[in-house]
Amino acid sequence: MMIMNEKIKAAEVELTGLDGESLGVVSRDEALAMAKKLKVDLVCTSLMSSPPPCRLIGRGAAKEAQQKEKRAAGGGAPAKVKELRLTPHIEEHDYETKQRQAEKLLASGHAVQLVVKTGSAKESAAAKALLERLLKDLAPAGSGESGIQVSGKGAQVKVNPQ
Template identity: 55%
Template structure:
């Protein structure tokens, strides 16, 4: 999410709030910027959906810190790792390392095996083996889901 601050605010006037959040009324953007400079603070747009946009005077750097903290708290996107039930040892090791790196960086991993014919039991045992090998890095969110065309399980980071 982009943060509209100081000279990036293009509206001609803003609904200004002071450092404590008290309304100072509707003022021209230039006047609000001058107030911010005088008080050595940033003018930050907190609600662009109103007319005029609502802006607040915030201590320098606080707005960016709050935005970074918000970014860190959002959950990471799930990554999908595709396998086949007849995987070779080297390929298995490669996929295992890939899963470990993703789990260590905080991403949930969806392990998916596409099935053809009667490979359901082989796929299930492969997923159980992967889950066991990934135990130090994550835990399964649910049990192994076996449907007609695929076997899947999601592993969440610890």
Template identity: 60%
Template sequence: MILNEKIKAAEVSLTGVNGEDLGIVDTKVALQMAKEQGVDLVCLSLAASPPPCQLVGRTNYKEQLNREKAKQRKEEKGRKVKELRLSAYIEEHDYDTKKRQAEKILAAGDAVQLTVRLEKKESQEAKKLIEQLVKELAHCGVQEKGIQVSGKQVVAVLLPKEQ
């Protein structure tokens, strides 16, 4: 990050504090404007000629950079898939709790894997339970694939809805 007097170019393409375009300005004039407004002159890129610069408060600029870096890191990681385990004969209170947890996870932008572990011959009850939960979570999530019934478990994956 090149600031204030460290900018060596004779003239810069200047952007104001509120994003307004101030045109191509002599570097000394831009520095004077920055001092008058109590902000810093920040060079955004050295690749262009004249280099684009912006008048910004130093703390605001650093916070903005940190937010952008954090957003990029999150996008690189991708979304997490969090598993919620249920039983086929779940009580209503526990069901409501799991539903709220799923809503919270989907609202945070992560995917939810709903898993019902099977004991004996519960596959029909488990499938009905997951179908009901998927239907009730339709306002905040979209089912990725169909409900998968394997030997020992029933699974459905919900992805968050894009706003």
């Protein structure tokens, strides 16, 4: 959590200049005036000491650093789930193409939702068999999150990257 400019509530701050030079303890208002004059941000680096240490940082650089920190801490956004649709009676080269697509997506950190649409409930056994084969072939790249879900008009399974 980064506190900037007017959000800093301390009466006095220990100020560090743009080039890392110590400017000593100054009043909050004086530090803010200096930041405004230099067209930079005043950023509080820690709330654990009194007076709190603050730095003058170029406009936008502080926000960028904060976003970078957030990305590093949170590991970024959760991986998106990409959906690949298949049919139960798939030709061999089409199957290989779908398998390569799924491997590429898993390698780039995305989860893959494999969906087999069927015309009737009779074809759902073929759909399940197809997904089982695909899961086995994708084992080096990812693993099924849960079992294969079979419904009246198809089957699906979510595969997470290794």
